[in-house]
Amino acid sequence: MAVTVNFEQQLLEEAASSPVVAMMRLTLEIDRELRKLLAVTGNLARYQGEMPEAVDLLHNLELPRELRDTLTQFWSLRNHVVHNQVSEHLALRALDYGLRILRMVKSIPRHSYIVVRADIPVWPNAACIPPARPDVRGVMIETYSPEGESTGVQVFPTTKTYSGGESVSWEWNLQNKRGWGPSWYQEPDPLDPTKKTIKSAWGESLEFIGRNLNDI
Numbered sequence: 437m438a439v440t441v442n443f444e445q446q447l448l449e450e451a452a453s454s455p456v457v458a459m460m461r462l463t464l465e466i467d468r469e470l471r472k473l474l475a476v477t478g479n480l481a482r483y484q485g486e487m488p489e490a491v492d493l494l495h496n497l498e499l500p501r502e503l504r505d506t507l508t509q510f511w512s513l514r515n516h517v518v519h520n521q522v523s524e525h526l527a528l529r530a531l532d533y534g535l536r537i538l539r540m541v542k543s544i545p546r547h548s549y550i551v552v553r554a555d556i557p558v559w560p561n562a563a564c565i566p567p568a569r570p571d572v573r574g575v576m577i578e579t580y581s582p583e584g585e586s587t588g589v590q591v592f593p594t595t596k597t598y599s600g601g602e603s604v605s606w607e608w609n610l611q612n613k614r615g616w617g618p619s620w621y622q623e624p625d626p627l628d629p630t631k632k633t634i635k636s637a638w639g640e641s642l643e644f645i646g647r648n649l650n651d652i
Contacts, residue, residue: 444535455527456517462534463514469541471652473497475605476546480652487511500540510534545582549606549646552576552589554598558619558637571595574621574637575644577604591621591637592644604646615642 443465451458470490474480479493488511491504510533517527556574559565574591575598581587593616598604618639625631 444538447531447535451528451531455524455531459514459517459527459530459534462531462538466510466534466538466541468652469538472605472649473541473544473546475607475647475649475652476548478606478608480605480607481610494544497544497546499544503537503540506533506537506540510537547582547587547606548580549604550578550580551598551600551602551604552578554600556591556621556637558591558593558621560617560619562620562634562636564620564622564634569616569619572616572619572643574619577644577646591635593619593638593641594644596645603649605649605652607644607646609643609645613642615640 447458447462450461466487467485470487471480471483474483474490474493477494477497482493483490488504488508491499491507510530513526513530513533517530553576554573556576557568558572558574559568572593572595575594575596576589576591578589579587616638619637620634621637622632623635625633
């Protein structure tokens with residue numbers, strides 16, 4: 437919340453000298469927050485950049501009742517200001533709507549996905565007899581509920597590079613629909629790294645391609 441307050445304060449100070457510039461900066465921030473929200477719900481690929489449409493893509497979430505109307509009014513004012521270069525009064529109205537939207541979007545409960553382990557070798561057999569699969573590695577993702585409670589850990593196939601601790605989007609490679617059959621991995625014993633337990637990674641799965649939320 438402190439970050440939001442700090443951003444709002446900077447924005448209001450900027451609006452005192454240039455409301456239109458402040459409105460455009462706020463537009464980019466709202467779009468970024470909407471993209472992050474769409475990313476963790478698996479809907480980012482369907483977003484075309486028209487803000488009001490984001491509400492339809494987020495229909496499975498508990499959205500504030502006034503979000504749709506406020507987004508529509510903000511988007512209309514924003515387009516009017518940008519394309520017609522009209523009065524700063526409209527820019528200030530858009531700024532008011534936009535700040536309300538930003539607060540609402542940031543307050544929407546959502547799941548989060550954290551990388552626990554990356555670059556995990558996986559085998560096509562339950563005995564993990566070499567060689568490991570040469571064209572894919574596993575990434576271990578822990579899912580957290582909107583309340584911050586862990587709901588489980590899963591391993592998914594990927595050809596991307598990840599780092600432990602990353603907060604990532606929920607995205608899958610649906611373009612070439614490349615997938616892998618049953619695979620297994622070795623889980624090190626936390627008390628004795630020389631001991632490993634063989635576990636199932638996945639049965640059938642497409643490629644996980646989630647992105648770091650900071651890069652969205």
